[in-house]
Every structure is written in structure tokens, then in C-alpha cells.
Amino acid sequence: MALDRWIALILVGICLAYGYAAWFTMDGALAPFMKRNPIWPSTFPKVLSVIGLLTSLVILLGLEKAEPKEADIDYRRLGQYKLDQAVMLLVLMVAYALCLRPLGFIFSTGAFLILGSFILGERKWVVMAPVSLIATFVVWYLVQQVLGIYLRPLPGFLGG
Amino acid sequence: MLEGLLIGLQTALSFQNLLMVIGGCLIGTFIGMLPGLGPMSIIAIMIPVAISMGNPSAALILLAGVYYGAIFGGSTSSILLNAPGVAGTVASSFDGYPMAKQGKAGKALTIAAIASFAGGSIGALLLMIFAPALSSVALLFHSAEYFALMVVGLSAIAAFAGTGQVAKALVMTILGLIMATVGEGALFNMPRFTMGIMDLQSGFGFITLAMAMFALPEALFLVLKPKTAQAEQDSEIKDLRISRAEAKAIAPVIGRQSLQGFFIGVLPGAGATIASFLGYAVERNIATKAEQEEFGKGSIKGLAAPETANNAACTGSFVPLLTLGIPGSGTTAILLGALIALNVTPGPRLMIDEPQIFWAVIMSMFIGNLVLLVLNLPLIPYIAKVLSIPRNYLIPFILFFTLMGAYIGQNNATELLLLVGFGICATALRFADYPLAPLLIGFILGGMLEDNFSRSMQLYDGIGFIWERPMTLGLLVIAGLLVVLPSYRAHRARARAQGVADGD
Numbered sequence: 001m002a003l004d005r006w007i008a009l010i011l012v013g014i015c016l017a018y019g020y021a022a023w024f025t026m027d028g029a030l031a032p033f034m035k036r037n038p039i040w041p042s043t044f045p046k047v048l049s050v051i052g053l054l055t056s057l058v059i060l061l062g063l064e065k066a067e068p069k070e071a072d073i074d075y076r077r078l079g080q081y082k083l084d085q086a087v088m089l090l091v092l093m094v095a096y097a098l099c100l101r102p103l104g105f106i107f108s109t110g111a112f113l114i115l116g117s118f119i120l121g122e123r124k125w126v127v128m129a130p131v132s133l134i135a136t137f138v139v140w141y142l143v144q145q146v147l148g149i150y151l152r153p154l155p156g157f158l159g160g
Numbered sequence: 161m162l163e164g165l166l167i168g169l170q171t172a173l174s175f176q177n178l179l180m181v182i183g184g185c186l187i188g189t190f191i192g193m194l195p196g197l198g199p200m201s202i203i204a205i206m207i208p209v210a211i212s213m214g215n216p217s218a219a220l221i222l223l224a225g226v227y228y229g230a231i232f233g234g235s236t237s238s239i240l241l242n243a244p245g246v247a248g249t250v251a252s253s254f255d256g257y258p259m260a261k262q263g264k265a266g267k268a269l270t271i272a273a274i275a276s277f278a279g280g281s282i283g284a285l286l287l288m289i290f291a292p293a294l295s296s297v298a299l300l301f302h303s304a305e306y307f308a309l310m311v312v313g314l315s316a317i318a319a320f321a322g323t324g325q326v327a328k329a330l331v332m333t334i335l336g337l338i339m340a341t342v343g344e345g346a347l348f349n350m351p352r353f354t355m356g357i358m359d360l361q362s363g364f365g366f367i368t369l370a371m372a373m374f375a376l377p378e379a380l381f382l383v384l385k386p387k388t389a390q391a392e393q394d395s396e397i398k399d400l401r402i403s404r405a406e407a408k409a410i411a412p413v414i415g416r417q418s419l420q421g422f423f424i425g426v427l428p429g430a431g432a433t434i435a436s437f438l439g440y441a442v443e444r445n446i447a448t449k450a451e452q453e454e455f456g457k458g459s460i461k462g463l464a465a466p467e468t469a470n471n472a473a474c475t476g477s478f479v480p481l482l483t484l485g486i487p488g489s490g491t492t493a494i495l496l497g498a499l500i501a502l503n504v505t506p507g508p509r510l511m512i513d514e515p516q517i518f519w520a521v522i523m524s525m526f527i528g529n530l531v532l533l534v535l536n537l538p539l540i541p542y543i544a545k546v547l548s549i550p551r552n553y554l555i556p557f558i559l560f561f562t563l564m565g566a567y568i569g570q571n572n573a574t575e576l577l578l579l580v581g582f583g584i585c586a587t588a589l590r591f592a593d594y595p596l597a598p599l600l601i602g603f604i605l606g607g608m609l610e611d612n613f614s615r616s617m618q619l620y621d622g623i624g625f626i627w628e629r630p631m632t633l634g635l636l637v638i639a640g641l642l643v644v645l646p647s648y649r650a651h652r653a654r655a656r657a658q659g660v661a662d663g664d
Contacts (some may be wrong), residue, residue, distance in 0.1 A: 003592040004592035004593055005168065007588065014335075014338075018353070027352065029386065037618065038617045039613075039614045041352055042352075042356075043617070044341065049338075051328060051334055051339060052335065055327050055602065058327040062623050068615070082384055083384065085384075086383045089559065090380075093563065093576070093579075094577065096576070097573050097576030097577050098577075101606060112559075113560060116556025116559060117552045117556050120555060121260050132556075143564075
């Protein structure tokens with residue numbers, strides 16, 4: 001089975017779960033006077049779950065014929081691509097999300113930018129570190145001082 | 161009217177107000193280029209500045225300049241990085257980004273600048289002529305028609321997805337609509353589908369989703385397959401000029417889309433996003449067979465259409481604001497707030513009581529468009545230099561800006577985890593050749609679609625509004641046809657091909 005039909009199977013599952021919530025569990029919490037309304041909070045989701053289920057079944061069963069075409073990038077050759085770099089960058093992004101608050105903006109962002117280029121194969125530390133740090137400070141200054149959105153600059157234990 | 165024009169010119173051409181237009185356009189362009197900061201957030205940020213000036217004309221002129229600048233800046237990041245920071249410029253990336261990939265970034269930006277200029281100026285001209293009359297037309301549209309109009313828009317997007325793609329585009333649209341129902345709706349005072357997670361109470365962030373659907377997969381693809389990135393670096397920004405033949409090709413597109421975009425912009429709730437997608441779809445549908453093949457691969461028409469339409473629609477969205485006092489979009493809603501803070505009440509009496517404000521805004525639209533054109537055309541080579549940054553630096557910065565965009569809007573680190581999660585899903589969907597734009601459009605329109613649907617249901621005590629209002633029924637029939645027709649046509653073509661084979 002091709003990848004797009006596997007995804008259609010997942011979508012069928014999502015629609016079923018969504019539909020189950022809309023048809024069977026949501027209305028229980030509804031206040032009695034709300035039940036007199038012609039429209040309930042679950043009305044629109046109910047419609048959506050049915051249409052979504054039908055269309056994802058169309059894909060899953062392959063009812064709509066499509067000509068096979070050359071994709072931009074082919075998942076069957078995933079092993080030949082630089083998958084390791086992509087995964088490492090994603091992990092780095094998650095780490096950034098988790099560190100942004102506790103470690104402060106300046107440290108997290110500087111480290112993110114330096115490690116990001118490091119993962120991609122950059123080894124010129126003399127260029128890499130200053131560029132990342134200057135960019136970090138410029139962005140912090142713009143966001144914090146010009147736009148007035150608060151970003152904690154320093155780690156919490158330094159009083160940032 | 162002539163008198164009004166002269167008052168407007170006098171106000172808009174004062175030294176202070178000229179500075180406001182130029183400053184607003186510049187600020188808007190530069191901040192708008194950062195993916196994630198759309199016109200809405202920029203205008204919201206500029207409001208304290210505008211209010212502290214104390215002069216309503218100057219404040220509105222500044223904010224209008226920021227608005228135009230932001231839309232233009234948003235197209236720049238759509239074209240160069242495929243990272244639209246604004247919903248209204250998502251359609252510009254369909255053809256603008258392929259053009260930039262082919263080394264025609266300079267040309268793409270020139271076309272975008274010219275199309276924006278033409279759309280904005282023609283829109284301002286129409287605003288001047290039609291503002292009083294159009295307000296009465298917009299009043300004829302009730303929630304039932306808005307609901308139907310949005311259904312038409314969504315099915316048009318699915319229908320124009322191409323052969324064999326209709327079901328996928330449709331399913332993506334539905335998925336977008338489903339995601340829009342997460343969180344607390346406007347009409348129902350209860351959280352839905354949050355699974356008890358507090359952070360989902362306010363729903364998914366639009367910017368987070370936009371970043372995850374477009375910018376993140378693009379950056380990941382650059383990492384996975386470095387070859388295409390190499391080709392991009394070699395391309396220089398030459399060839400800024402567009403040829404005579406190209407100008408001839410896009411001139412009618414610009415003309416049509418200025419009109420269409422403006423009128424869509426006038427309808428409250430429609431705005432630049434629908435205008436740009438509908439403009440793209442319409443132009444693709446009426447193009448010749450050979451030109452249709454080009455769409456999505458770097459067609460100049462496909463770039464000019466949404467660019468013209470979104471600027472014309474931005475101008476059009478001022479009509480309900482200035483004549484009725486009803487904001488048609490999030491951006492104009494923020495403008496309305498600023499006006500009220502400045503002790504100006506927009507509405508039918510604005511033109512009579514304070515004509516200098518009304519006309520000065522219109523005049524400053526012309527000036528703003530001119531300023532944008534004059535400032536941006538010579539700056540294009542420098543703006544496009546973004547592409548010549550080495551990949552090892554560019555990719556971490558793109559990732560950083562997507563993270564920042566999602567973080568600044570909500571100030572919530574959970575949003576960043578959602579961004580990464582959705583980004584991975586979006587990459588998998590792209591591998592399987594699912595179109596991602598319909599998902600985002602469905603998500604943007606979902607809230608409005610449901611609100612209008614619910615309102616009509618309440619007004620008519622059931623779904624009776626569908627057959628009791630002929631315009632609604634007509635629009636819904638069109639929507640149904642749009643979805644069914646492509647598969648029917650493909651089916652018939654296949655049947656015919658088989659028939660020929662049998663007869664052989």
C-alpha cells in the first residue's frame with residue numbers, strides 16, 4: 001500500500017475518533033436549555049466528521065484515479081537523504097522549546113544557531129559564533145526594546 | 161467629491177503625513193518580511209505609537225502605510241523562502257517560490273511589486289468611487305450567504321487542485337476545518353476537543369500552523385536533499401526587468417484581479433486571503449491549457465493574480481470600516497479600535513462630519529502605493545540577497561524565525577512543541593503528495609464558516625435558510641458542482657480513451 005493510502009487510513013482513524021467525540025460524548029455536558037437551540041456546539045463537528053470520513057475513504061479505497069507523477073522528493077529513497085541531519089535539527093528544536101524559558105533567550109538562541117550550523121557541517125567557529133551571537137542580540141533588542149514583547153534574556157537563576 | 165479630493169490631498173501632502181506614509185511603509189515592509197509577523201500583529205504593535213500622536217488623520221495614514229508595507233513584505237518572504245507570514249500571501253508562494261527556485265527571484269519580486277502597486281492603486285480609485293454605494297450592497301449579504309460564499313471558496317480550492325488530487329485537497333480542507341473547531345468557539349461558551357489540555361483552550365495558533373505547514377517542511381527538505389539548495393545559491397539576482405511579452409500577459413490579469421479582489425475585500429469576513437486564493441483559482445481556470453500547466457511551477461500570471469487581488473482586497477476592506485463602522489477583517493478591526501481610541505467614530509456620518517479623515521486616508525493610499533513601488537524596486541536586489549546566504553547559516557535562521565514567529569504571538573513554549581509536531585506531520589503529508597495549502601485555508605476560514613452557519617441556523621431555526629434564501633441555495637449548488645465536475649470530467653475522459661482503445 002502506498003504512503004498516501006496509509007495516511008488516508010490514519011485520517012479515517014482521526015475522523016472516527018473526532019466523530020465519536022462529536023456524536024456521542026460532547027452532548028452530555030450540554031446544559032438543558034441549550035438543547036432547545038437549533039444549533040449545538042456539536043452540530044458543525046458532526047457534519048465535518050461525516051464528510052471527512054467519506055473523503056478519506058475515497059482515498060483509502062483508491063476510488064479517484066490519479067496519474068503517477070514524479071514527486072519533488074521520494075520517500076522510498078529516504079535512506080539516501082540526509083535523514084540524520086534532519087532528525088538532529090528537529091531534536092534541537094524540541095530542546096530549544098524546552099530550554100527557552102529556564103535558560104533564557106540569549107543563551108538558548110545563541111546555542112541553537114551555533115549547534116544548528118554545526119549539525120549542518122559548518123566548522124568555521126570564527127565565523128559561526130560571532131554571527132550567531134550578533135544575530136541573537138539584534139533579534140532580542142528588536143523584539144524586546146522596539147516591539148516591547150518581553151523575552152527573558154538570562155537564565156532564571158541569574159535574575160533574568 | 162472634487163472638494164473632498166482637494167481636502168484629502170491637502171491633508172495627505174503635509175510634511176508630517178508624508179513622513180508617516182514613508183515611515184509606515186518601511187516599517188511594514190521590514191517587519192512583514194519576517195515570517196510570522198503579519199499585518200495584524202504589526203498594526204497592533206504600532207497602535208500605541210499612532211495613538212500617542214493624537215492626530216487621527218496622521219495615525220490612520222501611518223497605520224494604512226504599515227498595512228500596505230506588511231502585505232508587500234509578506235509576499236517577499238513567501239517568494240524567497242516559501243514562508244508566508246500572512247495568510248493573504250500564501251497564494252503568492254504557489255508560483256513565486258518556484259520562480260525564485262529557478263533563479264528568477266528578482267523578476268518575481270518585480271512582478272509582485274508592480275502587481276501590488278496596480279492592485280492597491282486601482283483599489284483606492286474604486287474605493288473613492290464606490291465607497292458610498294458599496295456599503296449598501298454589503299448589507300444585503302447575510303450570514304447565510306457568507307456561509308455559502310465560504311463553502312464555494314473552499315470547494316473551488318479543492319476543485320482546482322488538479323486531476324487525481326480533488327479528494328486529497330478536500331480531505332485536507334476538512335482536516336483544517338476540524339482543527340479550527342478545537343478550543344473555545346465564539347458562539348458556544350465551552351471548550352471543545354481540547355482533551356483537557358489547558359494550552360489548547362484557545363485553539364491552535366494560526367501562525368504556528370502556517371509555519372508548520374510551509375516553512376518547516378521546506379527547511380527540512382533543504383536539509384534532506386541539499387542538491388536543490390546548491391542550485392539556488394548559484395543563481396544570481398539578475399534580470400529584474402520583465403519583458404514586453406510578459407507585461408502584456410499579466411496586464412489583463414492585473415486588471416481583472418484588481419476589480420475582483422476589491423469587491424471580495426468589501427465583503428466583511430472575506431478579505432485578502434479569500435481574494436488571493438480565488439484570484440489564483442480564477443486565473444488558472446481561464447488560462448489556456450498550456451498556461452495552466454505552468455501554474456504552480458513558476459507562472460508569472462499565477463504570481464500576479466494573488467498579488468494584485470490581495471492588495472486590492474486590503475483596500476476594499478476599508479469600505480465597510482469607513483462607511484459602516486464594521487470591520488471586515490482582523491486588521492481593520494484593530495484599526496477600528498485605534499480610531500475609537502482617537503475619538504473618531506467610523507460610520508456613515510464619517511464622510512459628512514470629518515471629511516478630511518476619510519479623504520486623507522484615500523489619498524494616502526495612493527501615496528503609500530507609490531512610495532512602496534519607488535522604495536522597493538531599487539531595493540529588490542538587496543532584499544533578494546537573502547537567497548545567497550550559505551545554506552549552513554540560512555537553515556538554522558529559517559528554523560529560528562519559524563520558532564520565534566510561533567513564540568512571539570502566544571508567548572507560550574508549548575506552541576513551539578506543537579510547531580515541531582505539526583511540522584513533522586506536514587512533512588509526511590508532503591511526502592505522500594497531499595496539498596497543504598487547503599488545510600491552512602480551511603483552518604483560517606473554519607471559525608468564520610461555523611459562526612455564520614450557526615447564526616443562520618439560529619435565525620431560521622434549522623437548516624431552512626438553505627432553500628429559503630435563493631442566493632444561498634445558488635451558491636451551494638455551485639459549490640457542489642465545483643467538487644463533482646473535475647472527477648466527472650476525468651471519468652468521461654477515461655471512458656472515452658478506453659472507447660478509442662476498444663475500437664482499434
